[in-house]
Amino acid sequence: MNPLDALISTEIETTGPITVGRYMQLCLSHPKYGYYTSKQPLGAQGDFTTAPEISQLFGELVGVWLVTVWRALGQPSPFALVELGPGRGTLMADILRAVAVDRAFTDGCKVHLVELSKPLRDLQSKTLQSSSIAPTFHSDIASLPKLPTLFVANEFFDALPTNQWVRTDRGWNARKIGLDADNKLTFGVDPTPLPAPPKLIRENAALGTIVEHSPAQDTIMGMMADRIVRYGGAALITDYGSLSTGFGDTLQAVRMHRPADPLDDPGASDLTTQTDFGHLRSKAIDAGVRTTAWSAQGDFLIAMGLLERAGVLGANAGPEERDAISAAVERLASDAAMGKLFKAMALASKEIHLPGLIVVND
Numbered sequence: 001m002n003p004l005d006a007l008i009s010t011e012i013e014t015t016g017p018i019t020v021g022r023y024m025q026l027c028l029s030h031p032k033y034g035y036y037t038s039k040q041p042l043g044a045q046g047d048f049t050t051a052p053e054i055s056q057l058f059g060e061l062v063g064v065w066l067v068t069v070w071r072a073l074g075q076p077s078p079f080a081l082v083e084l085g086p087g088r089g090t091l092m093a094d095i096l097r098a099v100a101v102d103r104a105f106t107d108g109c110k111v112h113l114v115e116l117s118k119p120l121r122d123l124q125s126k127t128l129q130s131s132s133i134a135p136t137f138h139s140d141i142a143s144l145p146k147l148p149t150l151f152v153a154n155e156f157f158d159a160l161p162t163n164q165w166v167r168t169d170r171g172w173n174a175r176k177i178g179l180d181a182d183n184k185l186t187f188g189v190d191p192t193p194l195p196a197p198p199k200l201i202r203e204n205a206a207l208g209t210i211v212e213h214s215p216a217q218d219t220i221m222g223m224m225a226d227r228i229v230r231y232g233g234a235a236l237i238t239d240y241g242s243l244s245t246g247f248g249d250t251l252q253a254v255r256m257h258r259p260a261d262p263l264d265d266p267g268a269s270d271l272t273t274q275t276d277f278g279h280l281r282s283k284a285i286d287a288g289v290r291t292t293a294w295s296a297q298g299d300f301l302i303a304m305g306l307l308e309r310a311g312v313l314g315a316n317a318g319p320e321e322r323d324a325i326s327a328a329v330e331r332l333a334s335d336a337a338m339g340k341l342f343k344a345m346a347l348a349s350k351e352i353h354l355p356g357l358i359v360v361n362d
């Protein structure tokens with residue numbers, strides 16, 4: 001038995017079945033055996049690939065977005081450029097290369113990385129060695145400096161622990177993970193219903209309907225939006241998920257680029273749920289942000305100049321490299337790949353234009 005499976009089974013035997021969020025937390029960030037804390041999960045050799053790992057185009061366009069938004073905010077200086085969950089550091093490296101065109105931006109910019117994993121922190125430092133800006137690391141948002149802040153987060157929210165609730169004839173009951181007769185991990189439903197719905201959900205949902213809610217996402221979004229309101233700034237969040245609150249079990253495990261059983265070999269595969277952007281937006285509005293805007297990732301990247309930038313890169317490349325650039329554009333932006341399922345959402349402290357995105361008013 002793997003050591004994390006043994007730890008989880010002992011916890012279940014001692015305190016009873018655990019929530020899906022607790023299971024995700026142990027699998028992803030257990031200090032010794034967690035997926036992010038003990039492995040190097042990203043890239044072609046790892047288990048999954050993210051937009052910045054597909055092509056430098058992604059980070060460069062995010063860099064252009066950040067410079068435009070910083071100017072619209074009145075060029076606050078100094079300011080913090082914060083990335084949440086930077087993975088291999090590739091996105092920040094590509095951003096810093098793109099923003100180098102604006103000397104005032106780089107002069108005022110303090111880079112802060114929020115990352116739990118020690119091996120990933122080491123990798124991020126290494127990736128950023130070539131840029132002249134040294135990052136400061138944080139374990140969470142609370143210790144960030146009190147400065148105007150630009151946040152970026154790609155595939156960060158989907159990795160945060162999420163709970164699941166099931167509609168039963170008694171109300172909404174927590175979906176939990178317990179042990180079956182053979183002592184193997186199994187899904188079940190807590191018999192005691194919840195006193196109040198976990199978030200905005202229709203009471204008349206059909207029996208068996210599953211709804212997901214992540215207290216960790218709520219907390220982080222609240223803290224992020226609060227900083228933006230207090231010190232000024234903006235955020236760009238890209239992730240896979242939906243713009244409106246939906247129903248359903250979106251928990252998925254990926255290992256070696258293939259779907260896996262989420263309960264099989266805990267800590268060995270990436271676990272995620274789809275991000276509920278509509279719900280996150282409502283948390284940001286509660287905290288007082290002035291502008292929110294969003295779009296599908298493909299539309300966002302194309303509006304930011306994906307095709308033009310790919311053309312420039314392609315013009316200086318050989319035939320093989322040119323094919324690789326076309327394939328990356330296709331993967332990042334086409335409806336059949338990441339273009340539609342992935343979304344971009346932005347928040348700002350002021351009423352400013354957020355390039356590439358459509359303002360949401362309601």
Ligand code: SAH
Nearest residue numbers: 036050085086087114115116117154155159
């Ligand atoms: N943004 C990167 C990596 C995405 S993977 C990319 O697009 O390639 C998720 C990242 O979030 C990893 O770096 C992981 O270690 C980090 N992470 C997960 N949970 C976290 C938490 N609670 N606090 C800080 N970082 C976290």
